[in-house]
Amino acid sequence: MSETQVEVVHAPSRLQRAASEALGSALLLAIVVGSGIMAERLAGGNVAIALLANTLATGAGLVALILTLSPVSSHFNPVVTLMDAATHSLPWRDVPIYLGAQVIGAFVGVWTAHLMFAVDVFQISTKVRTGGAQLFSEFVATFGLLLVIASVSKHRREAIPYAVGCYITAAYWFTASTSFANPAVTLARAATESFAGIRPIDAPEFIVAQLVGLAMAIVVAKHLFKATNVPTNTPITQHTSPHPPSIRQ
Numbered sequence: 001m002s003e004t005q006v007e008v009v010h011a012p013s014r015l016q017r018a019a020s021e022a023l024g025s026a027l028l029l030a031i032v033v034g035s036g037i038m039a040e041r042l043a044g045g046n047v048a049i050a051l052l053a054n055t056l057a058t059g060a061g062l063v064a065l066i067l068t069l070s071p072v073s074s075h076f077n078p079v080v081t082l083m084d085a086a087t088h089s090l091p092w093r094d095v096p097i098y099l100g101a102q103v104i105g106a107f108v109g110v111w112t113a114h115l116m117f118a119v120d121v122f123q124i125s126t127k128v129r130t131g132g133a134q135l136f137s138e139f140v141a142t143f144g145l146l147l148v149i150a151s152v153s154k155h156r157r158e159a160i161p162y163a164v165g166c167y168i169t170a171a172y173w174f175t176a177s178t179s180f181a182n183p184a185v186t187l188a189r190a191a192t193e194s195f196a197g198i199r200p201i202d203a204p205e206f207i208v209a210q211l212v213g214l215a216m217a218i219v220v221a222k223h224l225f226k227a228t229n230v231p232t233n234t235p236i237t238q239h240t241s242p243h244p245p246s247i248r249q
Contacts, residue, residue, distance in 0.1 A: 012072045018097050022105035024065050028076050030111025030116070036195030037117045047180035050195060051172065058171030066161035077182040078102055079214040083146050086218050087200050099184075104134045106188035114192065120152045125190050125197030129177060135209040137175035143220075144214030146170065150221035155238035 012020070030113065035057030039050035066074045075081045081098040084090040090098075114121045145167055152163045171179030180186045180198070186207055190200040 014094060015093070017073035018101040020069045021075060021098050021101040022108070024069045024074050024076045025102045025105030025184055026109035026112065027065055028061065029106045029185065030112045031109075031184065032191070033110050033192050033194055033196050034114035037059075037119070039115065040195045051178070055169055055172040055228065058172065059165045062168055063161045063165035066164060070161070071097075076102060076105075076184075079142055079146060079182065079210055080149060082214055082219060083221075085152070087150075087221075090166050102184040103187060104166060107182040107191060110188045110192050113194075114119055119194075123191060123193040123197075123241060125199055126194050127193070127197040128198060128202065129198045130202045130205070132236055133242035134177045136175035138180060139213040139216075141171045141175045141177065141181040142180035143217045144211040146180075146214060146217035147221060147224075148171050151225060152197050154225055177206070180206055181213075182208060183223075184209055186210070 032054070036050070036054045039053035039057075043050035043053065065076065068074075073096060075084065078099050081090065081095055081102070084214050085092050085095050111121050114123065145164070148163050148167045149160065156163075168179060168181070171181065180189070186198065186203050187197050189196050190203045
């Protein structure tokens with residue numbers, strides 16, 4: 001008589017999830033900033049080519065990172081975490097831990113990119129990103145990203161990495177701001193004088209626009225998808241349990 005073996009799967013601990021958020025955010029920013037530096041060096045002053053290279057690296061990197069870290073936790077984005085909590089998929093007590101890990105990881109990623117390309121590690125951006133068009137773009141980019149996550153996480157969760165990567169790739173080009181759509185990314189990109197930078201004075205208004213996009217996405221997703229009666233865990237991804245999976249850049 002053969003014995004049946006039962007594999008016990010333990011939910012990731014809070015520490016493991018925080019570490020996954022920090023690591024994923026760090027690698028994401030290393031991709032965004034590092035590919036921006038490489039693109040500038042190789043594009044010969046052609047901004048369109050530089051942006052295309054930066055876009056493709058970021059979109060592909062997002063897919064890979066979400067696939068790799070989603071068994072533990074892979075939001076990499078404070079607005080994704082906040083939407084997850086607002087839709088009851090993530091306990092509010094875990095939110096500060098996630099946000100702290102994402103911001104710390106994002107800055108580490110920027111400094112890692114600087115080290116790889118032999119430039120000054122600690123920098124302050126002077127790249128101007130301001131104006132109504134840029135702010136509206138951030139609202140649209142964030143709203144669209146969260147709507148994609150809310151819908152795909154309900155109906156085709158396995159497609160989340162590809163949906164997020166494709167959306168961010170497109171949003172780099174259809175938004176005037178090149179789609180930051182992520183408060184942690186916005187803060188960290190103020191610490192690089194590279195192609196991906198943003199002046200520290202411009203970062204707060206970007207974050208406000210992103211939070212407005214978050215609020216609108218929560219309202220719209222709640223009414224648009226409620227007929228399916230399936231919980232919206234917003235992922236960029238996520239952990240397998242205790243909270244099912246649920247953002248860029």
